[in-house]
Amino acid sequence: MDKPFYLEFLETLSARYQLPDPSRTKLWAMQTGFKGQKDFEAVVQEVLPHGWRILHDLNFDHSIGKIQIDALLVSPHGIYHFEVKNLVAECEYRDGEFYNLAKGYKYQHYFAQMKRQNELLMPILESLGVDVPLVSRLVFINEEDTVVFHENMQDHYLKRWQIKPFLRRGAQQQARSTHYRPLNVDQVTLALIDKSVAEFAQDTYEEQVFVQDARRGIICPHCQASIKSSEINRFAIECSRCGGYEAKERAILRTICEIGLLHYDQALNSTMACEFIGVEGLERSARRKLLGFFKRSDQHKLKNYINPAASIDKAFPRVRFKHD
Structure with a gap:
């Protein structure tokens, strides 16, 4: 899995220039997120069923909007969509919102974000002739279990230790499935890669002004x-x-x-x-x-x-x- 361009740019600049605090915070957040995606990939690879394919960091520029997908698993009878969050601080989910317990501020509405991505992903899959269920899950990859839920959202998320059982159950269910014509996994995988565009990089970044002093x-x-x-x-x-x-x-x-x-x-x-x-x-x-x-x-x-x-x-x- 390759690092995003902006992360590489900030790491390179940070090694040669003392970034201001907002940029350092941004760099730390991107590094933490990338580590989470690497950890997720490692867990999935341990139980990835034979013939399934995993794709990372896909970007789609569709007529109804742009989306970035952390991970897709392509299987014969289903597409699994995962959004990976590596939340280091203790937080809780209550009243439909995620809160940082130490500082009290709200995080992004991750479930709404995932739902929006699911809605944008569906027509892209349909355009490729994919007619199997699309299953989306938010993944909290931090092994310290930093998220406490006060509402039952179990059908919408996975914690780190739930990933392997979830994929094993999915493989068992698919082995018994007769509702959908099996996908050509390799063909769909290649089509998704071909449909994906380059990272949505900006023309300029605010940290670019520091390069001259690096x-x-x-x-x-x-x-x-x-x-x-x-x-x-x-x-x-x-x-x-x-x-x-x-x-x-x-x-x-x-x-x-x-x-x-x-x-x-x-x-x-x-x-x-x-x-x-x-x-x-x-x-x-x-x-x-x-x-x-x-x-x-x-x-x-x-x-x-x-x-x-x-x-x-x-x-x-x-x-x-x-x-x-």
Whole structure:
């Protein structure tokens, strides 16, 4: 599961600039939410029935509205829609609302949000010829059981330890089902992926104004300390602050990807990369990374490269270097 672009952008900027409190809170919330989705995926994978498929972070731009779906399970006799909440603080559900117990404020109306997503998802599935039940559940993934319900909403949510029994029961019920013609799971999965659009990213983010003051250079991926030229040898960088080790070639490519994230609305070029890295003697290696890993844009004379606006892990997930 890939991190959303905005989360990667904020993490990259945060490592190089002291974000104001509202942005730090936003970053923490996004990291917490992403961790919750990763935890949900891990639980589901342990009991995912043979032949079922799981899809994450789908975005649909339908004529009746835009929706982002945390997870869909495609099975022969049903589609399961899950919205995952990783609520860290103690909260309760009463009088149709979620409340933070410590601070008293209301959370979003998660059940209304899920219902709205269900309503928008139905015509999308119908347009793909899917004629099986759509089952939606809110998932509270935090293992500490932070949510207390004062109303019976059990048919609308799952807590972490209820996920596996729920999927096992669903598989057993489907094995006995004769009401619906079985789906071609792989065909529907591919159709949903094809129907999904790119992340609903904004043209600009308020934190973009801090990029100009962000710290430049190669930073340690472990402790975010600035790497000095004396810490770079022929094959690797070794951080004197934390002892972290990284192949030099990976560090250069990782930093170029970070440049692309910070300047996500611009093309990449060797001048930008060399000036940002700022270490004498690495210019040639930076140019080789651009030439070897990034596609040229249409502006050949300017030697611009297409900016993937993604971290090295997302842009080049399978790249390996000799001295990794």
